[in-house]
Amino acid sequence: MxxxxxxxxxxxxxxxxxxxxxxxxxxxxxxxxxxxxxxxxxxxxxxxxxxxxxxxxxxxxxxxxxxxxxxxxxxxxxxxxxxxxxxxxxxxxxxxxxxxxxxxxxxxxxxxxxxxxxxKPLISKFEMLQQRLSNAEAKLAAERRTRYSIANIIGRSAHINDLKEKARAIARHTSPVLILGETGTGKELLAQSIHSASVRRHEPFVAVNVAAIPESLLEAEFFGVSPGAYTGADKRAALGKFALANGGTLFLDEIGDMPLQLQAKLLRVLEEQEFEPVGSNRVEKVDVRIIAATSQGLEEKVKQGGFRSDLYYRLNVLLLEVPPLRERLEDIKPLSEYFLETLASRSGEALKVIDRDGLAVLESHSWPGNVRELKNTLERACLMSTSESLSASGLRPFVPAGQGVAVSTVLPLEPGLSLPARIASIERQAISRALELTGGKKAPAARMLGISRSQLYDKIRDHRLSE
CATH class of the missing domain: 3.30.450.20 (PAS domain)
Incomplete structure (x- = not known):
């Protein structure tokens, strides 16, 4: 030894x-x-x-x-x-x-x-790797920042002005927000606007479409997975959306499609501000503001047992309802102008404009797909049109038939009613319906009916509708 x-x-x-x-x-x-x-x-x-x-x-x-x-x-x-x-x-x-x-x-x-x-060779290689890492982190951080603010909410209707005011007020608080609205109304844009106006604006904004993720993966997607949690799992921890959004805002789109089991776990996070990753016994603290959105009637789902009432009331602290496009027809013009400018900027082609007849065609449609459908319709029309402007003839092929705003209904035939009287009755009903849909505003009602504003005033006087 x-x-x-x-x-x-x-x-x-x-x-x-x-x-x-x-x-x-x-x-x-x-x-x-x-x-x-x-x-x-x-x-x-x-x-x-x-x-x-x-x-x-x-x-x-x-x-x-x-x-x-x-x-x-x-x-x-x-x-x-x-x-x-x-x-x-x-x-x-x-x-x-x-x-x-x-x-x-x-x-x-x-x-x-x-x-x-x-x-120097080793230091240069290290600096290059460090730069790549910094670029990747900056790119990831940029993807988690919002692209929209309240100023990006396009419209001049009373509905939109009221929505903007409510969004500004809600942005000052940190309580959960529930956004209700039909598909295509811009619920995520509104959620991003609230985040960008809040004190969390410099922290991450993470969006999740609950309906787009398989039910078996939802828990891991939300809460992450601990190393080796199950056979075939990664040896490294996988962060969930709550961890990624820590300090910022988590936007849960189509919250109505969330399974009941996961609803209970989401409620615990809201109440306790903590969660456990899949396969872990470690509790992690989290500071996240929840903004949820749905196109479904949550109250009805609660009554039917498809959505937890306690979670519904916990989410429904600050409520925003986005009106459908058919209820704010005066917003079609500014929205169309914005979309056309965006399309021209993206394509590098000349800006196309919509004439009065073309606008009347757009305003006569019910837009079941709302703002998203309007944007797609204008994009198709621009791609297929060779003229500098979009007229009624250029837009009609791209606006689905049979889905227009009903401004007239044929009255039942009455014995002894003359043809002129029958036509006058139908005209009176059409004008009344148009004024109802536009909130009494004459210019959009005239465009919807395909007449000038002066003609509309004359007909209102003739039919004594001002009374």
């Missing part, structure tokens, strides 16, 4: 001699981090003439940025580091020294290079 120890001691001594010879300097400290040895090359690097100038002193008094005291304290090596001394940088390695019983009795440090030029 003593022979093996002799060989080991010889190897250690030889290795130390080789390192000292190869390196630009070497130094050693005792268990109290006092300098007990320094070679001549290191003395020269540090600018000292004699080793007596440094022996016995604490290492940090001579080299303030030295980590040898830390190595003595922890017993752990620092294999590669960059140390600053005056106006120079050294590449150093630090190793603990142990007694035969295993106790730390000191540490030794080697200056591998006194010039960073030797490490």
């Amino acid at each position: 003593s022979a093996y120890r002799d060989i080991q001691s010889t190897l250690v001594d030889s290795l130390f001699d080789v390192l000292e010879e190869m390196c630009e300097g070497a130094i050693s400290v005792d268990e109290k981090a006092r300098i007990v040895w320094i070679n001549s090359k290191y003395l020269t690097l540090l600018g000292f003439d004699n080793e007596d100038d440094v022996l016995g002193q604490n290492i940090e008094q001579v080299i303030p940025e030295s980590m040898l005291a830390h190595v003595v304290e922890t017993g752990r090596p620092i294999l590669l580091d960059i140390m600053h001394f005056n106006d120079r940088h050294f590449v150093v390695s630090r190793l603990p020294l142990h007694s035969d019983s295993g106790e730390v009795i000191g540490a030794v440090g080697f200056v591998l290079y006194d010039n960073l030029d030797y490490l």
Whole structure:
């Protein structure tokens, strides 16, 4: 056994001699981090003439940025580091020294290079990787930021003006929000607008369409998965949407499609602000504002047992209802102008405009797909049209027939009613219906009926509708 120890001691001594010879300097400290040895090359690097100038002193008094005291304290090596001394940088390695019983009795440090030029290839590669990581993180952060603000809500109707005011007021609070509206009305745009106007605007905005995720994956999607939670699971933890949205806003679109089992877990997060990842017993705290949206009648689903009443009332703290497009026909013009400008900017082609007859065609449609359907219709019309403007003839092929706003209903035949009287009755009913749909506004009602505003005023007077 003593022979093996002799060989080991010889190897250690030889290795130390080789390192000292190869390196630009070497130094050693005792268990109290006092300098007990320094070679001549290191003395020269540090600018000292004699080793007596440094022996016995604490290492940090001579080299303030030295980590040898830390190595003595922890017993752990620092294999590669960059140390600053005056106006120079050294590449150093630090190793603990142990007694035969295993106790730390000191540490030794080697200056591998006194010039960073030797490490330029390695540093360049590291900087390149760091830049790629920073770019990826910046791109991911950008994807989690909102693209829309309240100013992006297009419209001039009383409905939209009221909606904007409510959104601004709601943005000042942190309570859950429930947005109700038909498909295509812009519920996510409204959710983003609320987030961008809130104190959380600099934190993530994460959107999840509950209806688009298979039920078996919803829990993992929301709460994440701990490493090795099940057979085939990743060895690394997978973050869920709640963790990704921490500090910011989580938008749950089509919340009405959420399974009952997951509804109970969502309610717990709302109440306790904590959750457990799939396959984990660890509880994680989270600070997330919930904005939920649905095109379904949640109250009816609650009555039928398809949605938890406690979750419904917890979500329905601040309520917003987005009106369908057919109830705000005066918004069709500004919306169309915005979409046409966007299409022209994206395609690089000349801006197309809608004439009065074309606008009347759009305003006579009921738009069951709402704003999304209007946008798609205008895009198809622009792609197929060769003229500079979109007229009635250019738009009719792209507006589905049979879905117009009903402005007239043929009255039952009455004995003795003459043809002129019958026509007058139908006309009166059509005008009344148009005024009802436009909230009494004459200009959009006239466009819907395909007549001028002056003609509409004349007919209102003739039929005594002003009464």
